[in-house]
Amino acid sequence: MCGIAGKVRLTEAGGLDPRLMEAMLGMLRHRGPDECGMYVDDRAMLGQTRLSIIGIRGGVQPIHNEDETLWIVYNGEIFNYIELRETLIRAGHRFYTNTDTEVILHLFEEKGPACLGELNGQFAFAIWDSRRRRLFIARDRVGIRPLHYTVRDGSLIFASEIKAVFADRSVPRELDPAALHHVFTFWSPLPGETPFTGVRELEPGHYMVLSGGRMTVTKYWDIPFSDNGEGENACAGELAEELRSLILDAIRIRLRSDVPVGCYLSGGLDSSAIASLLVKHFDAGVMTFGIRFEDKRFDEGAYQDLMVSELGTRHTGLEATNGMIGEAFPAVLWHCERPLLRTAPVPLFLLSRLVHDRGYKVVLTGEGADEVFGGYNIFRETKARHFIARKPQSPFRRLILRKLYPYIFTEAREQTMMQSFFSRDLDSLADPLSSHRIRWQNTGRSRMFFSGGLQRAHDAGEDARQLQSLLPPGFETWDPLARAQYVEMRIFLSNYLLSSQGDRVAMAHSLELRMPYLDYRIVEFMGRAPARLKIRGLREKYLMKRAVGGDVPKAISSRPKHPYRAPVGNSLLHPGASAMIRDLLSADALKRKGLFDAGKVTKLCGKLAARPGSEVENMAIAGIASTQIIHDQFITGFPGRETSPLRPDLLVDRRTSPTG
Amino acid sequence: MEAGGLHSFERVTMETNYSTVLRGFIVENFLFGDDTGLDQNASFLESGIVDSTGMLEIISFLEATFHITIEDDELIPGNFDCLVKLNAFLARKLNGNPIKAMSRKS
Numbered sequence: 001m002c003g004i005a006g007k008v009r010l011t012e013a014g015g016l017d018p019r020l021m022e023a024m025l026g027m028l029r030h031r032g033p034d035e036c037g038m039y040v041d042d043r044a045m046l047g048q049t050r051l052s053i054i055g056i057r058g059g060v061q062p063i064h065n066e067d068e069t070l071w072i073v074y075n076g077e078i079f080n081y082i083e084l085r086e087t088l089i090r091a092g093h094r095f096y097t098n099t100d101t102e103v104i105l106h107l108f109e110e111k112g113p114a115c116l117g118e119l120n121g122q123f124a125f126a127i128w129d130s131r132r133r134r135l136f137i138a139r140d141r142v143g144i145r146p147l148h149y150t151v152r153d154g155s156l157i158f159a160s161e162i163k164a165v166f167a168d169r170s171v172p173r174e175l176d177p178a179a180l181h182h183v184f185t186f187w188s189p190l191p192g193e194t195p196f197t198g199v200r201e202l203e204p205g206h207y208m209v210l211s212g213g214r215m216t217v218t219k220y221w222d223i224p225f226s227d228n229g230e231g232e233n234a235c236a237g238e239l240a241e242e243l244r245s246l247i248l249d250a251i252r253i254r255l256r257s258d259v260p261v262g263c264y265l266s267g268g269l270d271s272s273a274i275a276s277l278l279v280k281h282f283d284a285g286v287m288t289f290g291i292r293f294e295d296k297r298f299d300e301g302a303y304q305d306l307m308v309s310e311l312g313t314r315h316t317g318l319e320a321t322n323g324m325i326g327e328a329f330p331a332v333l334w335h336c337e338r339p340l341l342r343t344a345p346v347p348l349f350l351l352s353r354l355v356h357d358r359g360y361k362v363v364l365t366g367e368g369a370d371e372v373f374g375g376y377n378i379f380r381e382t383k384a385r386h387f388i389a390r391k392p393q394s395p396f397r398r399l400i401l402r403k404l405y406p407y408i409f410t411e412a413r414e415q416t417m418m419q420s421f422f423s424r425d426l427d428s429l430a431d432p433l434s435s436h437r438i439r440w441q442n443t444g445r446s447r448m449f450f451s452g453g454l455q456r457a458h459d460a461g462e463d464a465r466q467l468q469s470l471l472p473p474g475f476e477t478w479d480p481l482a483r484a485q486y487v488e489m490r491i492f493l494s495n496y497l498l499s500s501q502g503d504r505v506a507m508a509h510s511l512e513l514r515m516p517y518l519d520y521r522i523v524e525f526m527g528r529a530p531a532r533l534k535i536r537g538l539r540e541k542y543l544m545k546r547a548v549g550g551d552v553p554k555a556i557s558s559r560p561k562h563p564y565r566a567p568v569g570n571s572l573l574h575p576g577a578s579a580m581i582r583d584l585l586s587a588d589a590l591k592r593k594g595l596f597d598a599g600k601v602t603k604l605c606g607k608l609a610a611r612p613g614s615e616v617e618n619m620a621i622a623g624i625a626s627t628q629i630i631h632d633q634f635i636t637g638f639p640g641r642e643t644s645p646l647r648p649d650l651l652v653d654r655r656t657s658p659t660g
Numbered sequence: 661m662e663a664g665g666l667h668s669f670e671r672v673t674m675e676t677n678y679s680t681v682l683r684g685f686i687v688e689n690f691l692f693g694d695d696t697g698l699d700q701n702a703s704f705l706e707s708g709i710v711d712s713t714g715m716l717e718i719i720s721f722l723e724a725t726f727h728i729t730i731e732d733d734e735l736i737p738g739n740f741d742c743l744v745k746l747n748a749f750l751a752r753k754l755n756g757n758p759i760k761a762m763s764r765k766s
Contacts, residue, residue, distance in 0.1 A: 448694065598694075600692035600694060616708075
């Protein structure tokens with residue numbers, strides 16, 4: 001896994017300075033501490049920092065084709081590179097490394113953009129065709145690896161992380177009010193956006209071509225749901241069998257590595273199933289890692305212990321205390337590069353440090369299972385609300401809500417109240433986005449803390465149009481579950497889960513995550529599977545449990561879903577928390593930055609210091625603190641962390657008149 | 661003094677007092693001081709002003725401030741879901757003895 005960066009002139013030649021690339025690579029050192037390299041000619045400059053995992057020797061990038069006309073910088077892994085390489089060799093391609101990087105390059109030579117259809121992996125890469133003066137940039141299907149860009153002074157500037165784009169000091173840095181409104185509503189910026197004005201992300205499943213001064217962005221893959229016509233009569237047993245072999249193969253090819261591969265183990269079904277299949281079929285001696293919490297409401301340690309004794313893995317646990325979470329919050333934000341409404345990324349950041357210290361560069365994780373197999377409560381809630389809406393007056397139907405949220409309805413006295421809460425807006429179920437409306441409305445309450453200026457800087461009416469533009473043709477005809485899954489994956493999966501709880505917090509400590517459940521063959525398979533087999537009654541991930549549930553103890557497969565979360569108010573306002581949080585939440589700092597209403601935020605802090613507060617209040621305090629910190633680290637005080645330029649181990653200089 | 665002994669004028673003043681207290685609590689606690697747009701009839705749940713933990717806060721506040729015990733079967737949206745309903749509920753609840761309730765608060 002690695003970091004990549006580049007600057008490419010749109011039309012005119014010249015003016016590319018390798019010292020700029022050294023500064024950009026310095027910002028990406030954590031992504032690839034092993035080696036780094038650079039290519040520069042009159043029109044393009046590419047750089048890469050490398051974390052060596054496959055083809056350790058001789059894999060320094062940029063890598064070129066036979067006649068050195070094509071140059072690639074690449075961040076990621078292609079898990080089927082062995083098979084692709086054999087085919088390419090038979091077609092006459094000559095390789096000078098053992099890397100998957102070179103496989104992509106020759107496949108691109110062979111097929112152009114259509115090469116993407118054959119890659120099974122997680123990647124972002126850029127290929128410069130120096131003869132045709134054409135740049136090709138692509139990102140993996142679901143968006144596991146990041147890629148950001150901006151256009152400035154006749155150049156395209158791109159990088160794995162925004163901080164490397166900002167290393168070019170000619171790029172203006174300011175927060176985008178629309179993106180802030182989106183984070184405080186949808187939990188993340190909307191696809192394509194970043195928190196910074198003018199800086200975009202290349203969306204998952206898209207590629208960009210830059211040629212003749214023109215930039216075109218094309219979608220090559222989308223999350224493949226349909227109206228479920230084809231799978232409706234499928235037999236559950238056969239589908240489960242097929243799914244099981246897909247999961248096994250997804251794990252098998254994700255073990256391809258020249259360094260040892262570990263495994264995350266949370267104690268939940270998803271990671272437990274992977275660890276179990278790993279031990280039984282591939283690597284009995286695997287090392288596992290898990291998070292524990294000081295605050296027992298969040299802790300799954302007992303289930304981790306159960307799995308460890310069941311599998312006999314060598315396990316290391318990290319206990320995340322409230323103070324540690326508050327202490328590391330600013331460092332995490334430097335890596336995540338966006339405001340966060342949660343602190344859940346922090347323990348994962350602490351865990352990756354521990355894994356790195358144990359000498360591991362690669363781990364498998366269970367990420368993506370809830371999205372792909374139908375595990376989230378919001379999906380069950382969607383199903384329940386449609387069930388109630390068919391006969392809204394039936395008190396019997398409303399009892400289903402008690403089954404859905406046993407932990408909310410434990411407060412017996414509140415039941416009537418909560419039932420009316422969850423069955424509100426039943427008449428709006430025709431709205432194609434109904435699954436997520438309540439969540440967005442609730443989260444949007446946190447915008448009450450915005451300053452008047454920030455409130456007015458964005459027209460919320462614009463959001464409806466933007467959301468509509470995200471929906472694929474035929475979306476309205478899909479079943480409610482598929483619609484909810486699509487919205488969840490399109491808006492939240494890549495932009496938050498795979499980023500702030502995935503790539504960024506792992507790469508912060510040079511750790512590569514591999515996610516078998518997000519193998520595109522599994523995503524496509526589940527896109528075809530009938531809704532009734534994804535969630536049966538209200539039993540979530542039914543098909544997945546039939547496929548691999550038998551591989552874990554019943555105590556794991558039948559335990560109620562425990563969403564991975566971390567304490568917010570108790571961490572950020574903890575005495576051991578970073579002083580930066582306290583300083584930036586002071587009335588002075590709030591007024592100075594002008595983004596939030598200092599009076600209201602002060603009251604909120606007071607309330608949360610005295611009692612736990614509601615979910616929205618906790619999201620709000622995380623969002624406010626993180627926005628203030630992001631503003632400090634990326635706008636007023638950039639760079640918010642110590643960085644230094646990185647001298648390349650390999651420099652390919654093809655400029656006709658070097659001026660640097 | 662028994663509640664029955666109050667003149668109607670005094671009773672109205674008393675109700676105004678606790679409706680001010682209630683409004684103050686909602687504004688301070690859920691709107692962080694900003695009462696623009698807080699409609700007496702706006703549903704707490706529909707508008708999102710109050711969520712499930714917020715309902716618990718309201719209930720605890722009422723029980724502690726007015727020294728009442730709220731029965732399980734009283735916990736319905738019809739009693740709690742907006743300021744008007746909350747006032748009416750409290751008026752019924754305190755009808756027996758508003759003076760005692762308010763005076764014990766201080």
